[in-house]
Amino acid sequence: MDFRDQINQLSNRVDKLKENLQTEEATKNALIMPFLQSMGYDVFNPLEVMPEFTCDIGTKKGEKIDYAVFKDGDPIILVECKHWKQDLTLHDNQLLRYFHVSKAKFGLLTNGIMYKFYTDLETPNKMDEKPFLEINLLDIKNNQVEELKKFHKAYFDVENILSSANELKYTSELKSIINKEFSNPSPEFVKLFAKQVYEGVITNKLLDQFTTLVRKSVSGLISDIISDRLKTALKTETSKVEEVTEQETETEIIDNKGVITTEEEKEGFMIIKAILREVVDVSRVAYRDAQSYFAVLFDDNNRKPICRLYFNGSKKYIVTFDENKKETRHDIESLDDIYNYQTELKNIAIYYTNS
The missing domain is CATH 3.90.1570.30 (tt1808, chain A)
Structure with a gap:
């Protein structure tokens, strides 16, 4: 270890x-x-x-x-x-x-x-x-x-x-200082940027307006940076996956009795691999699709479930597991919500690695 x-x-x-x-x-x-x-x-x-x-x-x-x-x-x-x-x-x-x-x-x-x-x-x-x-x-x-x-x-x-x-x-x-300024901009911090986009005198009223604008701008910039990095990570992971030909896809569907793996399920799998790559060798993370759910497994072993994605119904949710195989359901609105449960995903992957 x-x-x-x-x-x-x-x-x-x-x-x-x-x-x-x-x-x-x-x-x-x-x-x-x-x-x-x-x-x-x-x-x-x-x-x-x-x-x-x-x-x-x-x-x-x-x-x-x-x-x-x-x-x-x-x-x-x-x-x-x-x-x-x-x-x-x-x-x-x-x-x-x-x-x-x-x-x-x-x-x-x-x-x-x-x-x-x-x-x-x-x-x-x-x-x-x-x-x-x-x-x-x-x-x-x-x-x-x-x-x-x-x-x-x-x-x-x-x-x-x-x-x-x-x-x-x-x-x-x-x-620590930057974090404080980003969450609650000081007048000096606001004026630093306001003077670069506004040529007039920064009155108290304008300062209040620019404080709100600076806070929104910082929040938006951080969101854009995170989004860009997630997209880059997903593209990197996707590029490492073997290309599947149409013939292989048809064979897979027949072998799985008509089960179709959707693009959304594949993207969810890529996000989970991106999360787990910090703690385990992602070559040990596999998936098996079924009629009602998409299972993510450790070492492609049904007895080592990491999570299940339920994306086929009107309500999407992810089920995580603990070391006792206890299931916990988490409703999600979008694929990005999977990142909210990275602690649970990492913990069970580490458990399987150590055991």
Whole structure:
């Protein structure tokens, strides 16, 4: 199992167990220790992972931090843990106190779901107040997996991590600012664009009008970009499918007792493959059409259903499956609505891969 699969498996574990974890200690055992294991560290070897690591702070002796990850006899990562429901921003100062009295170059604040990585980019030996990498295991992005991999025991290199930490820190902050401006444009942001299309004085009334226009324009632009990328992905997937001749199509219809696979069903299948390509080899995703539904299967195995598309009736819907073969129906208005259920589709595909 590669690193990406391990993280996806851990993400599924977090989602299933979190509601049953009532204490911080339970969070550590069920979520955080498995995370450290997935990073290649032996959590039962105190030479690699030391629980309750002592950090003396000035006159305070015996101050402890939850875990210290070691390499070559020195701590490299200090880990401060909280219960999975706790807001981590409330506890940053505690890790700040530990950081400057340790040889560790990185601090990690986590509740088992959110993982915030810190270092000393702004002032040497003083931990930054903002993390350079922040990961939500329930919504982890592909590029974040690659950054997380740098902390794996097999790849850990301080200089390599620091070389990208500065860029990650400011990129993250810029994304946050841009997101705020897109959702709720500030007067300065609105004026920046308004002055490029309107030559007169921007009064308060005009500013209100342009605020609405800018918000609509941003929303429309994002929708266009997403639509274009989806079309490109569908074309790419379609180009990889073997061309079917008219003779082969006729043979398929006869073999399936008159079942006709519609273009809409094929497009739905392409969307599902595009979703699953992030977590599995899509060559393992197949379909079988039937009179009443279009089945998407793992390894072309009827005992491994991924989903079923019901497109032949007046009401279109998709049925997803969990690991116990429990069916869940989701009504859809268009093919794009399939993307609303990508979590369910990915989870069952990952389950089949691991089993």
